[in-house]
Amino acid sequence: MDRHSGAENPKYILTASPWEPLRRPVYRALWIATLASMIGTWMQDVGAAWLMTGLAPSPIMVALVQAATSMPIFLLALPAGALADVVDRRKLLLVAQSWMMGAAAVLATVTLMDAATPLALLILTFMLGIGAALTGPAWQAIVPEVVTKQEIPAAVSLNGVAINAARAVGPALGGVLIAAGGPGLAFLTNAVSFVGVVLVLYWWKRPPSESMLPAERFLGALRVGVRYLRHAPALQAVLVRAGLFVFCASALWALIPLLARERLLVGPTGYGMLLGFMGFGAVAAAGVLPRLRAGMAVDRMVALASVVFGLSLTALAGLERFAIICFAMFMAGAAWLTALATFNVAVQTMVPWWVRARALSTYLLVIFGSMALGSLVWGGIASRWGMPAALGCAAVGFVAGLFGMTRYRLRSGEGFDLAPSRHTPASNVVVEPEFDHGPILTTVEYRVDPADADEFSRVMRLLGRVRRRDGALQWGFFADMSDPNRYVELFISESWVEHLRFHERITVEDRKVRDRAVSFHRGEEPPVVSHLVAGGSAVKPDKSSN
Numbered sequence: 019m020d021r022h023s024g025a026e027n028p029k030y031i032l033t034a035s036p037w038e039p040l041r042r043p044v045y046r047a048l049w050i051a052t053l054a055s056m057i058g059t060w061m062q063d064v065g066a067a068w069l070m071t072g073l074a075p076s077p078i079m080v081a082l083v084q085a086a087t088s089m090p091i092f093l094l095a096l097p098a099g100a101l102a103d104v105v106d107r108r109k110l111l112l113v114a115q116s117w118m119m120g121a122a123a124v125l126a127t128v129t130l131m132d133a134a135t136p137l138a139l140l141i142l143t144f145m146l147g148i149g150a151a152l153t154g155p156a157w158q159a160i161v162p163e164v165v166t167k168q169e170i171p172a173a174v175s176l177n178g179v180a181i182n183a184a185r186a187v188g189p190a191l192g193g194v195l196i197a198a199g200g201p202g203l204a205f206l207t208n209a210v211s212f213v214g215v216v217l218v219l220y221w222w223k224r225p226p227s228e229s230m231l232p233a234e235r236f237l238g239a240l241r242v243g244v245r246y247l248r249h250a251p252a253l254q255a256v257l258v259r260a261g262l263f264v265f266c267a268s269a270l271w272a273l274i275p276l277l278a279r280e281r282l283l284v285g286p287t288g289y290g291m292l293l294g295f296m297g298f299g300a301v302a303a304a305g306v307l308p309r310l311r312a313g314m315a316v317d318r319m320v321a322l323a324s325v326v327f328g329l330s331l332t333a334l335a336g337l338e339r340f341a342i343i344c345f346a347m348f349m350a351g352a353a354w355l356t357a358l359a360t361f362n363v364a365v366q367t368m369v370p371w372w373v374r375a376r377a378l379s380t381y382l383l384v385i386f387g388s389m390a391l392g393s394l395v396w397g398g399i400a401s402r403w404g405m406p407a408a409l410g411c412a413a414v415g416f417v418a419g420l421f422g423m424t425r426y427r428l429r430s431g432e433g434f435d436l437a438p439s440r441h442t443p444a445s446n447v448v449v450e451p452e453f454d455h456g457p458i459l460t461t462v463e464y465r466v467d468p469a470d471a472d473e474f475s476r477v478m479r480l481l482g483r484v485r486r487r488d489g490a491l492q493w494g495f496f497a498d499m500s501d502p503n504r505y506v507e508l509f510i511s512e513s514w515v516e517h518l519r520f521h522e523r524i525t526v527e528d529r530k531v532r533d534r535a536v537s538f539h540r541g542e543e544p545p546v547v548s549h550l551v552a553g554g555s556a557v558k559p560d561k562s563s564n
Contacts, residue, residue: 099379
């Protein structure tokens with residue numbers, strides 16, 4: 019059955035120890051370097067938010083810091099995903115990490131020279147966001163390259179552990195550095211933290227691509243990625259659910275600096291402690307996630323995380339005792355990791371290798387776009403009606419989302435075999451077009467018993483979704499009005515090289531759908547397949563076929 023057709027697969031499969039991926043040398047080195055860099059990033063975030071509260075202490079300006087971090091990912095996620103599927107991901111990561119190191123160094127220099135302004139802070143934060151936008155899709159797409167398929171859920175959770183361990187340690191260290199030497203010292207530490215990541219990426223020898231075809235062109239890769247998303251309803255469900263969760267949760271990220279400074283009256287150290295408790299909650303959740311995956315449907319996991327985060331926001335809106343607020347932050351961190359890890363694993367396991375970075379870039383676009391939009395919305399509400407009103411509205415949003423998301427059910431893709439199917443060879447044609455000639459029309463003629471017509475039509479609709487998702491510009495399915503046994507399927511590829519890529523992209527799961535359709539064929543010979551190229555003069559004899 020088509021993996022995006024609604025097949026039930028409600029639970030994750032517990033296949034690896036939570037720490038198993040750390041046995042892989044490349045993953046371990048990347049994980050350690052990333053942890054150090056993430057600590058620096060959280061120091062950067064704490065320093066930027068705290069600096070803005072001193073330069074322009076209004077809710078909307080503080081919220082703009084978060085928006086400046088998130089907006090580049092919203093703007094560049096799709097191009098970055100296409101780029102990561104077209105070029106060498108290792109080289110792309112090297113460029114992006116070096117860019118971020120330079121931007122952090124400039125921000126540190128400006129701040130230490132006491133020349134920082136609100137505009138300069140936002141511009142340089144935006145530049146760091148550009149580097150993060152280029153990094154995100156490529157970084158997440160290399161996970162299946164350095165661990166086994168069974169280890170992907172554990173690796174995603176470990177990535178979450180790194181992020182949230184950094185969240186537990188980074189803000190506290192950032193608060194100490196800010197108290198000791200000001201935000202500039204935190205920015206300088208962040209610049210240094212990128213060195214380890216750059217060295218590990220330089221050391222890693224990534225295997226070359228196995229494809230014998232030329233790399234996709236950038237704009238074409240963008241179009242194919244969008245087309246894949248249009249015909250992948252299970253992926254769409256993940257994006258909708260993730261977008262709503264992050265939109266509501268962004269109220270905490272946008273307003274916690276002002277909550278710490280103006281309502282709780284704690285300094286940078288206290289602010290760092292609040293974020294630290296959130297990080298500890300996420301790390302604690304990572305330890306129990308494998309058991310939750312084994313015994314709970316993914317929909318219930320996300321629903322539970324939504325309820326817990328909503329209750330945490332309610333506590334932040336109505337209570338002022340520091341100890342209770344720290345506990346609420348702890349629970350919010352646990353809910354945050356549970357939801358985000360669930361969404362991320364779902365995306366990682368339901369898309370094939372050839373479009374993985376583009377799918378992940380779309381996921382990141384939704385995450386950070388929701389974060390940026392939510393930061394502006396909740397910051398605006400807080401400016402007009404106060405922080406408790408903004409946090410309370412966000413909490414209500416979580417509850418409303420539970421009732422509105424029944425049509426967007428989440429499923430895991432861990433039971434699907436997305437390895438390339440090596441059983442479908444490239445078309446054996448007498449004349450071979452040039453790579454850029456096209457469009458290419460492919461027709462498949464089936465002979466089907468009229469008694470099987472309804473079931474055959476249902477399977478063909480699933481196959482049509484597979485064809486379009488794997489690159490077909492158009493797809494059609496027709497019955498012969500003069501012969502009730504004859505059916506013709508047709509689909510169009512943009513060019514001959516895109517038709518060849520179409521064969522390369524077929525996964526084992528795609529092949530199952532195709533084989534199911536062929537099983538209805540009645541006749542001594544297999545279905546007749548024809549390939550036609552636009553313009554008969556655009557072809558040349560293929561000597562290897564003679």
